[in-house]
Amino acid sequence: MTREARLFVVSGPSGVGKGTLVARVRARLSCLGLTVSATTRPPRVGEIDGSSYYFMDDAAFERRVQAGEFLEWAWVHGHRYGTLKREADRLIAQGRSVILEIDVQGGLSVRRAHPDAVLVFIEPPSMAELERRLRGRGTEDEASVSRRLADARKEMELARSYDVRIVNDDLERAATELAHVIETYETNGGPSKDVCDQA
């Protein structure tokens, strides 16, 4: 059986728990790659350039857009965010499946470029719980919380275009569901053990 890498897009409103879930799943499926995005958003305390994001100003981002370096990019909550082609290509070249943790506009662009990508939407148990998580994280000022909650409603309307929807209620249960989705879609295309051992 031929074994090939797959692209998995994980989207959902800001604060729903995508990063937390993906970290859990990667601890279980150690071969899974995760792209580091580029953004014009200023770094938060503790974020590291090249690891959390590639932080860049508008001019640098625009130069990369013009040079065709992005697999996808979008305006999200007032800033630009994008996946550099080389980020995904580097991981795919290693034969590993790859997760892109990106917004819905970006997810739909990825599907156009890679029709076999699997799009997973993470939903909050309720809007009240989403707000609690976003505020509880302590990273956003009041204006940013309001903007992200307003954007959340629009993003959730696009969830129906996604292949799979997972409610992140109980973290452990949701992580098991996401890991199961990835393993299921990888059945005919998962990376070989050799690839994972070398990753």
Ligand SMILES: Nc1ncnc2c1ncn2[C@@H]1O[C@H](COP(=O)(O)OP(=O)(O)OP(=O)(O)O)[C@@H](O)[C@H]1O
């Ligand atoms: N199932 C859960 N139950 C309770 N709290 C959760 C759960 N999942 C994540 N959280 C918490 O919610 C907050 C937001 O999570 P996280 O930063 O992973 O969200 P995100 O979707 O990646 O956000 P963003 O898109 O802004 O990067 C964190 O404080 C995290 O600990």
Ligand SMILES: Nc1nc2c(ncn2[C@@H]2O[C@H](COP(=O)(O)O)[C@@H](O)[C@H]2O)c(=O)[nH]1
């Ligand atoms: N289209 C893209 N969206 C992205 C990418 N990386 C992140 N994101 C989205 O941004 C929001 C906000 O992130 P934050 O770090 O400022 O909280 C996040 O929810 C993602 O949906 C990307 O490369 N492309």
